[in-house]
Amino acid sequence: MFDRRSFLQSKLSLLFARKVPPATGSAPARDFVKELQLTRFINAAEPFTLLSGAPLPAEVAQAWQAMSVEPVRLEEVHNAAGKRLASLLGCEAAMVTAGAASALTLGTAACITRGNRELVHRLPDTAGMKNEVIIQKTHRYGYDHAVRNCGIRYVEVETVEELERAVNDRTAMMHFFNTNEPMGKIKAPEFAQLANKHRVPALNDIAADVPPVSNFTRSLKLGFDLVAVSGGKGICGPQSCGLLYGRADLVAAARMNASPNSDAIGRGQKVNKEEIVAMMVAIELYLKRDHEADWRQWEQRIERIAKQAKRVAGVTAEQFMPEIHYRVPHLRIRWDEAKVKATVKDIIRELRDGTPSIEVRSNTNEGLELGVWMLKPGEDAIVAQRVHQVLSAHRV
Numbered sequence: 001m002f003d004r005r006s007f008l009q010s011k012l013s014l015l016f017a018r019k020v021p022p023a024t025g026s027a028p029a030r031d032f033v034k035e036l037q038l039t040r041f042i043n044a045a046e047p048f049t050l051l052s053g054a055p056l057p058a059e060v061a062q063a064w065q066a067m068s069v070e071p072v073r074l075e076e077v078h079n080a081a082g083k084r085l086a087s088l089l090g091c092e093a094a095m096v097t098a099g100a101a102s103a104l105t106l107g108t109a110a111c112i113t114r115g116n117r118e119l120v121h122r123l124p125d126t127a128g129m130k131n132e133v134i135i136q137k138t139h140r141y142g143y144d145h146a147v148r149n150c151g152i153r154y155v156e157v158e159t160v161e162e163l164e165r166a167v168n169d170r171t172a173m174m175h176f177f178n179t180n181e182p183m184g185k186i187k188a189p190e191f192a193q194l195a196n197k198h199r200v201p202a203l204n205d206i207a208a209d210v211p212p213v214s215n216f217t218r219s220l221k222l223g224f225d226l227v228a229v230s231g232g233k234g235i236c237g238p239q240s241c242g243l244l245y246g247r248a249d250l251v252a253a254a255r256m257n258a259s260p261n262s263d264a265i266g267r268g269q270k271v272n273k274e275e276i277v278a279m280m281v282a283i284e285l286y287l288k289r290d291h292e293a294d295w296r297q298w299e300q301r302i303e304r305i306a307k308q309a310k311r312v313a314g315v316t317a318e319q320f321m322p323e324i325h326y327r328v329p330h331l332r333i334r335w336d337e338a339k340v341k342a343t344v345k346d347i348i349r350e351l352r353d354g355t356p357s358i359e360v361r362s363n364t365n366e367g368l369e370l371g372v373w374m375l376k377p378g379e380d381a382i383v384a385q386r387v388h389q390v391l392s393a394h395r396v
Contacts, residue, residue, distance in 0.1 A: 039357055040356065040357070041352075041356065041357035041358060041359050042356055042357070042358045042359070042375065042376075042379050042382060042383060043359055043371075043374040043375065044358050044359060044360050044370045044371060044372065044374075044375060044379075044383050045359045045360050045361050045362070045370075045371050045374070046208075046233075046326050046361065046371045046374065047208075047232060047233040047234065047374055049099075049232075049239065051359055052239060053232035053233060053239030054232055054233060054234070054235075054236040054237075054239070054374060055236070055374070055376065056236065056237075056238065056278075056282075057236055057282070057285055059281055059285055060236065060237060060238070060278045060281050060282045060285065061278075063274075063277050063278045063280075063281040064238070064274045064275075064277070064278040065274075066277075067273050067274045067277045067278070068274050070273070072273055074260050074272075074273060075260070077273045077276050077277065078095060078096070078255065078276060081096060081276045081277060081279075081280045082094050082095050082096075082251070084280055085243065085245065085279075085280055085283060086245065088283055088284065088287060089216055089217065089243075089245055089283070090217055090220075091217075091220055091227075091245045091246055092246065092247055092248035092251070093245065093246070093247070093248040093250075093251035093252065094243060094244070094245035094246075094251065095243070095244050095245070095251055095254060095255055095258070096231070096241055096242070096243060096271050096275060096276045096279045096280070097228075097241070097242045097243065097244050097258070097269065097271065098240060098241065098242070098269035098270065098271050099230060099231070099232070099239075099240060099241060099242040099269075100143075100205065100207035100228045100229055100230040100231075100242040100243075101143055101146040101242070102146070102242060102244075102266065102269040103228035103229070103242045103243060103244035104143060104144075104146035104147050104203070104205060104228050105146045105147065105149050105150060105257075105265065105266060105269065106244055106254040106255075106257050106258050106266050106269070107173075107203045107226045107228060107244050107250070107254055108133065108146075108147045108149075108150045108152060108172070108173055108175075108203070109123055109150050109253075109254065109257035109264075109265050109266065110201075110226070110250045110251070110252075110253035110254035110256075110257060111130075111172045111173040111201045111203070111226075111250065111253075112126060112129055112130055112131065112150060112151075112152070112172045112173075113129075113253055113256065113257060114249075114250075114253055115249065115252060115253045115256060117256065120256050120257055120261070120263070120264055120265075121263045121264070123150055123151055123257070123264075123265040124149060124150055124151030124265060125151060126150070126151040126152065129172070130169070130170055130171060130172035131151060131152050131153060131170060131172060132152065132153050132154075132155050132166075132168070132170045132171050132172060133147060133152045133153070133154055133155065133171075133172060133173045133174070133175050134154075134155050134157060134163060134166050134167065134171060134173075134174045134175070134200070135154050135155070135156060135157070135174070135175045135176075135177075136156070136157060136158065136176075136180075136184040136185070136186055136191075137156040137157065137158050138158075138180055138183040138184045138185075139175070139176060139177040139180045139183070139184055140154070140156070141177055141180065143205070143207070144175070144177075147175060149265065150265060152172060152173075154175075155171075157186075158184075158185055159185055159186070160185075160186055160190065160194065163186065163194055164194070167198045167200060171198070171200050172200075172201075173200065173201050173202070173203055174191065174194070174195045174200050174201070174202040174203070175202075175203055175205070176188060176191050176192075176202060176203065176204045176205065176224070177205050178204055178205060178206040178207075178209050178215075178219070178324060179205075179207075179208065179209060179324050179325045181324060182323060182324070188204065188219070188222055188224075189222050189223075192204075192219075192222040192223035192224050193223060195223070195224075195225070196223050201225040201226060201247070201250060202223070202224045202225050202226070203224065203225065203226040203227070203228065204219040204224040204226070204227050204228070205228045206219060206227060206228065206229050207228060207229060207230040207233070207242070208230055208233050208234070208325050208326055209229075209324055209325065209327065210229055210233070210234045210235060210286075211234050211291065211327060211328060212291070212327060213286070213287065213291055216229075220246060224246065225246050225247045225250055226244060226245070226246040226247065226250055226251075226254075227243075227244070227245055227246055228242065228243070228244055229242060229243050230242050231243060231279050231282065233326075234286075234326075234328075234373075235282050235283065235286050236282055236285075236286065237278060237279045237282030237283070238275050238278050238279060238282070240271070240275060241271060241275050241276075241278070241279040243279070243283075254266075259271070294373075295328070295329065298328060298329045298372050298373050299319065299329050300380075301372040301375060301380035302319050302329055302330070302331045302372055304380050304381065304384050305317075305331055305370065305372070305380060305383055305384040305387060306318075306319075306331055306333070307384070308384035308385065308387060308388040309333050309384070309387050309388060309391060311388060312335070312340065312388060312391040312392050312395060313339050313340075313395065314335050314336035314338070314339030314340050314395075315333060315334070315335045315336075315340060315391055316333070316334050316335070317331060317332065317333045317334075318331075318332050319331060319332075320332050320369075326371065328371070328373050329372070329373075330361070330369060330370065330371050330372070331369070331370045331372065332366055332367045332368070332369050332370075333367055333368040333369075333370070333387065333391075334366075334367035334368070335367075335391065338396065339395065339396055340391055340394045340395055340396070341394050341395075341396050342391070342394035343364075344364040344367060344368050345364055346394070347368055347390055347391065347394075348360055348362070348364070348368070350390045350393075351386060351387070351390060354386060354390070356382065356386075358382075358383055358386055368387075370383070370387075
């Protein structure tokens with residue numbers, strides 16, 4: 001018999017079984033840039049962190065929103081997304097981190113602790129542990145603080161012979177900074193081979209070195225055990241995310257040093273369910289992109305801006321590409337200061353302070369340098385007009 005209690009129970013069952021959509025309401029969208037009195041600008045520089053990285057594709061933003069209303073267990077999200085990412089990248093294991101710097105910290109912690117919970121709880125106290133990291137002197141950089149956070153001591157080397165002598169029973173890891181490969185005497189293939197020879201885990205930081213898409217797998221093919229990459233640059237994932245991927249045992253050890261584990265060095269480097277899934281979707285999209293079409297579009301933008309710049313007497317323009325870091329087509333504009341009375345710093349400042357505000361690369365040694373790959377559709381025409389306008393204003 002269908003009594004009152006059964007009726008209420010059925011109603012409650014329907015209520016809790018129903019999928020509640022995110023609240024949209026009828027209120028107009030808030031303009032937070034205007035509300036907070038922020039400055040909008042056109043990014044003709046790079047997806048730098050201080051410029052808030054790359055714009056999110058709609059699918060990535062939708063993935064974030066879809067997960068924002070779902071109560072799920074964070075470990076399950078890490079496990080499932082990590083498995084999907086490993087499959088996409090063709091590696092044993094992967095995890096989403098709080099940026100590439102977090103990947104460096106967690107990768108180092110993994111190499112020190114190797115899955116030992118007691119050692120995890122002790123970091124950054126590394127007394128009695130493997131606590132030395134070998135690095136080439138020319139590969140020291142601002143982000144190696146993320147490695148030093150773990151309580152390690154860097155051992156600097158310059159040659160293969162010095163590296164061979166440096167390896168000992170306290171060596172926890174060998175650290176390579178991909179962007180600085182041309183500066184070091186030991187190139188990436190040999191560095192990885194030496195690490196394998198001595199059975200020391202090697203980590204390659206390729207934070208800003210995707211594109212090209214082949215860099216995802218290059219390090220692993222060379223023999224590196226772990227790879228750290230930024231998610232919010234060329235991949236166009238959430239700016240606060242990165243990836244650590246490679247050997248399964250080391251990624252598992254990195255997970256032990258990360259949130260949501262409370263007594264761990266990476267507890268403050270939390271990534272939430274929205275970030276994890278959005279990062280996964282960003283990788284899916286990036287691997288499906290027509291990278292040749294992207295390249296053609298970037299070159300067309302360069303051509304349009306260069307054409308306008310060269311209308312000013314004494315101005316020349318050329319396409320160039322950085323050797324490793326942000327390896328995509330860029331534009332370099334130079335001028336005869338006898339005909340255009342301004343320095344590169346002057347033009348950078350006027351582009352930034354004008355309307356609309358335009359950010360360009362900060363390098364002033366070779367001329368005015370612009371990156372076009374972060375521009376939104378139509379912004380190349382605006383940049384072309386403003387560059388011509390500013391250079392023309394200084395024409396003698």
